[in-house]
Amino acid sequence: MTTKSRPTGHPGYSETLPRQPESAVTARRLVRTACTAWGLPGTAEDGALIVSELVANAVRHARRESIRVMVERIAPDTVRVAVADFSHALPELCTPKDDDEGGRGLALVAELAADWGTHERRWGKVVWAELEGRG
Template sequence: MPGYDITEPQLRCVLPFAAAPAEVRLLRRAAAAQLAQWGLPAAADEAELVVTELATNVVRHVGEGASATLVLERRGERLRVEVHDKSRTVPTLRSAGCDEEFGRGLHLLTSLAVDWGTVLTAMGKAVWCEVEVDKVQACRRVERAVEVLETYQGVDGSAATLGRRWEVVLEESAVELIADLLHWTAARGLDPDDILDRAQMHYEAEAA
């Protein structure tokens, strides 16, 4: 990765990269560092997930070594993450996730994003996602976690009908979700222990 150019300080960051697994790791770190400079460290974990998914899709669907660009842009209460490449093939939810092995990872990504889409450009296309950035990040995390867990394993019923058992159902879903994420992490060539450590660090920093 040759480096990055920042225009409109505190607003926009442009990072050219060559599609490769090693570059994806560098992009995640660069994105987290940039958000820290913007005073948005709480948004780093969400942004890293989005960056990983979008950049990995370039590696897998456009081709390893392909030229691409990551753009981070603060837009009011949202952070926009774009990945530009030279392919004009528009991804769908299925093609972006590729297969069932990665489908749950994409499902999690879309649950984090406020919106996402694809724009055709003169050089190819840009795939983008937007995540919210606000001052009640911890509350949003809890609310979002409940929303994901309530539907993660296709559980029927509600808190009202299941009573106390609902908390047990959510706990079991949380365990399964974490296990599936570890499988997804390993399938991406990442270190599950490293991901757990980073998640713990984010949690402890925000809890403090």
């Protein structure tokens, strides 16, 4: 795990991980560590679930071999969890059929997060979700 100090604002936690399903374990640990360090343990489990979904989407749809997971405290009671990948394909919130095995991840993110979205970049995208603190 790495911590970046910034001249202003709160520290962020980030890690570059292989684009593999097993990276969700490390991403969840990173979110839980950050939330605990910031005294916001109430956001840790929802954040861990959200980052698992974002990592799963990146593993399934992105290209190249790595993804970047970032956890930032953007306000005293707000944590932003994000996953960056090298794909320009934007995530789509869909309504799966009852017997579909997948397709519910972004609906879960939307339900748990205070807000979520995508920032397009020249090299790909960053999908993020914000959690309101419950310390």
